[in-house]
Amino acid sequence: MRILWLAILISLELLSASIDFSEEEKLWMEQNRVVTYVGDPDWLPFEAFDDKGNYVGIVADLLKHIEKITPLKFKIMRTSSWQDSIETMKSKQVMMMSQSKDYNTQTTELLSEIYYKNPIVIVMNHKQRYVSSLYNIKDKKIAISSTEGFFKKIKEKYPAIKFVEVKSIKEGLQSVVFGKSDAFVNTLAQTSYAIAKRQLNDLRIVGRTDMYTELGFGISSEHPLLKSIMNKALNNIDPNIQNDILSKWIQQKYVEKPDYTAFFVALGVFFVIAVIVLILYIKVQKETEAKIHAQYKMLEQQSKMASMGEMLDAVAHQWKQPLNAISMYLDLMKEDFDDGIVDRAYIDEMQKATHSQITHMTTTLSEFRNFFRPNADVVEFNLLQNIESVLLLTKDEFLKNDINIEVDVDANITIKGNENEFKHLVLNIINNSKDAFNENDVKNRSIFIRATKNEEAVSMEIEDSAGGIPENVIKRIFEANFTTKSASKGTGIGLYMSSQIVEKMGGKLSVENINNGACFFINFSIS
Template sequence: MTLFILYLILFNLFTYNYFISDFKTLEIQENKDRIDLLITKIDDAITDAKNISNDYAIWDDTYEFIKNRNSNYIFQNFRKDSSTLEDLNLAFMVFVNLKQDTIYSNFSTFINDKKKFISTLLNSYEKEDKPTILKLEDIYFYVVKSNILRSDSTGEIRGYIYTGKLLNIKSLNNNLFKSIMIRDKMPNDFMYTKNSNFLPSIKVKNSFNDEFIISNLKIKDDLNIETHFRRDLYIKSKKQIYVFNTIISILFIALILIIYSYINYQEKRKYELKIKVKEEIDKQRKQEQMLIQQSKLAAMGEMIGNIAHQWRQPLNALGLVMQNIQFAYKMGDLNEEFLQRSVDKANMLTTNMSKTIDDFRNFFKPNKEKELFDVAKTIKKAIYLMESTLHNHQIQLEEDIEENIKVYGFENEFSQGILNILSNAKDAIVEKDIKDGKIRIKAHQTVDNVIIEIEDNAGGIEESIKEKIFEPYFTTKEEGKGTGIGLYMTKIIVENNMQGRIFIQDIPSGISFVIHLPNL
């Protein structure tokens, strides 16, 4: 019981960490994508200011205004009752000549000391001399500088236009993050950098709590933007994983209880059987041992079948749970790519667990290296595994096998291939309800080959599917009764691993599987 509890704890820890790590990766990527959008918005704001500034700078009227200071230019474009800057979403425009003398300035944002403001603007911009973000009078502006030229770009530069646009932190967010703000404190240990079309590399640092991914963006030395990205996916996924682990734990406990009860039931049956035959134990000892052995084999086969059945139902439920997660997150922030990857991982987990059951049910372990083995003995191993099943279905097995035939290859895999063919022959006879069902195995040696033939009297195979029987996942059985990989794996074993050949040929009463293996 202690080991069982330990297993459940380890299983829950493993599955939690396994899935939650992917959810964390997804939300980190989503946060990065939103940071990219934020930087793009900053670039767009600077581009917008730059385009407006350039439009004015290459206007012939502006070119003449810098020289003549024509008041009509100001009246037409920036008279007091106009809303030019507001319409252009600008905070200020400053026109200067080559000597940096202010020719004209206009502001839509209240500035206490405009002269000082312009002086600080010119000095600060000259240090960078490219579109940037400047902090002026404790306000952040997108600032660009344009050369004043003629519209046809002829003539010399007569001056410059400094154009500023207010950095509005709320409009910059626009639902990208739960909250966004400018912080005075600047962190040091940044994790990665992002590129901007205008600004130097933007350094980013992420920190986490249970509710938010907190990102600090060092836009400039004096500008640190902090974003809060709500971890909705992480919060929801934790709940879903807890539900998933609870369901699996309950199913596993139920399976253990069923197996325990079944074993007790079988032990009780064996005990009752021993009591009944005790008086005649000496006389019928051999028969009793046979009955007990048959009982054990039947119990083992039935238990294995039940284990496989009990496992696969929870695994199917697991697949549905994961698909429900997929549907739920489609309505939220979960993208299709990750959702599909999560479903694939859940299916991979169920496949591996199911494979464990199948491996237990198979009696053979694959050989790691080729070896010389006796064909007759190997075939008889496969026959031994099928004898009781064939007997139960009243199927007669005939053998015509030469002794002392040796081949080189993987003995256990070859035995498994023979078992696959026998199993298919048995299934065909049972499904078609053939009376006096018969399977015949022949093996003999020629100059060039060792030839094995396995015949049945199940009536043969339809012509339309003969070419498909060795294809992977092809089966004529009902859903859930066949995987369609038995004959495919047999073909791989014979032809790829043992350099032989396998094919089918018609016989009067059914079909014959023929295997040719090279002689030593």
């Protein structure tokens, strides 16, 4: 008997030699050699029971490897459904179960280290191009499984999207195949496995969301030492072994030979474009700084400096989306390259999409340079085009602040004056509205820009729903250096310079509180 006990102790030391278990953890493993476990009986590629009753999948392979590097043995309890597995865990019939981090927050179980971050992806028809965000397809019918742990999290993040609820991955994919839905949202591992298994060649993964499901093991609160043992075991698994396990179940295999030449040509093209864009951006920054030091000395120049910071933020925000899109193109190209589906047509499509993003960035850059280019010329310019030029640069900033801008201006209206100065006028007024929305914490945020022309005058209105201007302030807002904002947010120059610009153009600027907001009136006499 003593010899048997000694053999057990020696075996335990050998198995755990490479893992730094505490004496308390070793004693627990001596007393609990078999760990009872329950999982989802139908959740491939992570876990399931095959036709012969064998427990298979990513989790099954992970547990087998943990048995090799620790003294633990896992007894897998078979259930009829995931709900049955949950009840088995709740009733303390087992020590451990498979869980996502989202689901674990709804339980009293302990959660182990995360062994896999499973990105949530978008599936559409194979002809669909890359989709960078769910907001890009918010007007389409998007299916989502209401049984998934991430269901509530997705609904909360995208409240404006009306999702089509389905009961399973199979139902979600079929809804896209048969045209009941335009897209289906689910995890990468399960989706790619289901598409390959069912040979749904008309579908493809067209993009990722910025959300993940994090997978680990839920451990009974009665066994906290089991949690620390599992954490050490999971952290001790060689990354190559873990990758082999994941790729065995997740990667799709193709017979076609990858076109390495096309891939590296596309990568080189992107690198050259990225360098050119970076050089242009640095050049514009230097030119802008030089103009600030050399020219902005008087009150009018101070107003431009105040708005330049906001415009630079707007341009940077405008660039963030296309840069993210280009980055995602590369990620998607790498994944598709690994899957062997990169061909000449694919590279042409990716190149076209990348050029589209670069064109958008170049247009924004050109508008930015024109906005701050000094120009004292008095010219006749198109009012609608002038306004749209300002909104192009500030679009993302106002979207970020949930502000809707509606423009109702006759495309044929022209006025005479300094075109760039008038852009500053429009920018000053809508920026004041943006600040008022945030300071007053207004929920429904709208700005209306209207203009009409008759035989006598051109009349323009910029109206917001930000709650209006206090009556004790409204009479002074066009005074120089008058502001109700903190020093970090206001200089008291913007509206004063706006009134000066209008007067120099022979017009009049006034303001009134109407319809739970403020309305600025700009009038130019045609005579």
